[in-house]
Amino acid sequence: MRLPNNFPTICYHHHPPSYYFFYFYYSHKLLSPPPFSPFPSTKLAAARRTSFTAAAASRRHRRVDFCLHHEQQQQQQKVVVIMGATGSGKSKLSIDLATRFFATEIVNSDKMQVYCGLDITTNKIPMRDRRGVPHHLLGDVRHPDTLAPADFRRLAASAISGIASRHKLPLVVGGSNSFIYALAVKHFDPESDVFRDSDPDPVSTQLRYDCCFIWVDVAMPVLDQYLCKRVDEMLDSGMVDELGDYFGSDPGPSRGGLGKAIGVPEFEAYFRKFGGGSSRGGDGVGGGTKEWKGDDPVRRAVYEEAVRAIKDNTCQLSMRQVGKIERLRRAGWHLQRLDATAAFEAAMAGGATAAIWERQVMEPSVKIVKRFLAERCKGRWQFWPMKWLAGEDD
Incomplete structure (x- = not known):
């Protein structure tokens, strides 16, 4: 019997591959033993056929496209x-x-x-x-x-x-x-x-x-450069409008949970000073990065300071995350x-x-x-x- 090319050899445990192929096929498709024997005509083969038929009858719910792995006594997903x-x-x-x-x-x-x-x-x-x-x-x-x-x-x-x-x-x-x-x-x-x-x-x-x-x-200098670029892309995608809605919501923003996300504390001073809500600033400004910056030098300075803090804190976060991963690896985790x-x-x-x-x-x-x-x-x-x-x- 020729098995499919993609039948994994990892399935072989105590029996030849043909045993597992017929085991899966007849336990899924048929209610009766195979019409011909996949085993040689010996006393051992006869015993295997008997065991094979009983196993197939009790495991008809097993599907042929699943590969069987024999594990030890205690399960781990x-x-x-x-x-x-x-x-x-x-x-x-x-x-x-x-x-x-x-x-x-x-x-x-x-x-x-x-x-x-x-x-x-x-x-x-x-x-x-x-x-x-x-x-x-x-x-x-x-x-x-x-x-x-x-x-x-x-x-x-x-x-x-x-x-x-x-x-x-x-x-x-x-x-x-x-x-x-x-x-x-x-x-x-x-x-x-x-x-x-x-x-x-x-x-x-x-x-x-x-x-x-x-x-x-990713090497940290390269990642830092990419993260700063990503912050600019997020701002262009409407991040400040989103934060304006968040700070303009009633009740006010939480200091736990989502309130700790990078971007929220950094822009808090900006929205406390210039307002926000419904994607518009307190003076009616809204709708894009340029509009949020405004023409007022003070407003622009507060905005740019918030953006600078977001980039710095994001890069620091990535460094801390890598440090924690390294700690797990040094402790013996196989990463x-x-x-x-x-x-x-x-x-x-x-x-x-x-x-x-x-x-x-x-x-x-x-x-x-x-x-x-x-x-x-x-x-x-x-x-x-x-x-x-x-x-x-x-």
């Missing part, structure tokens, strides 16, 4: 985590993986993007760029208080369970390492702080999930680093970036995830679609 500094391309990579290779759903782990509102200021991925990939905890939280890591752990775990029940791969994506740590560790203490600057608590290496950590990294610097340098120079991104980020990521899915998990029997392992596109 497989989860892919894409981490990195703000602006490093995490969202792009997650959408590329989800739409081109793997059936996934994405769980956001950015502590500002979990809140509803300020989509431009928090740089949420637009709906058109999500390309139909389901996202969880992206703009879902509406209460004004700060979402604690323990609360995120509970909400994200629920989302992951739902994704797994639909036989899809959970993909956790975001730059908030305190959220990623709270979600991933087996025993999380809400009172602990492993990222504290002075005398931090020990980092746990016992994880509740079987995790594949992909770290998208697989991908260097996207060349793609960002090409983007800043106005050159073609697609080929560089494909070669240096996309292709290595696909190999990492395929190898991760092909590994035996630490749990019960688990099923993964064969095309994920064989490299077939959707």
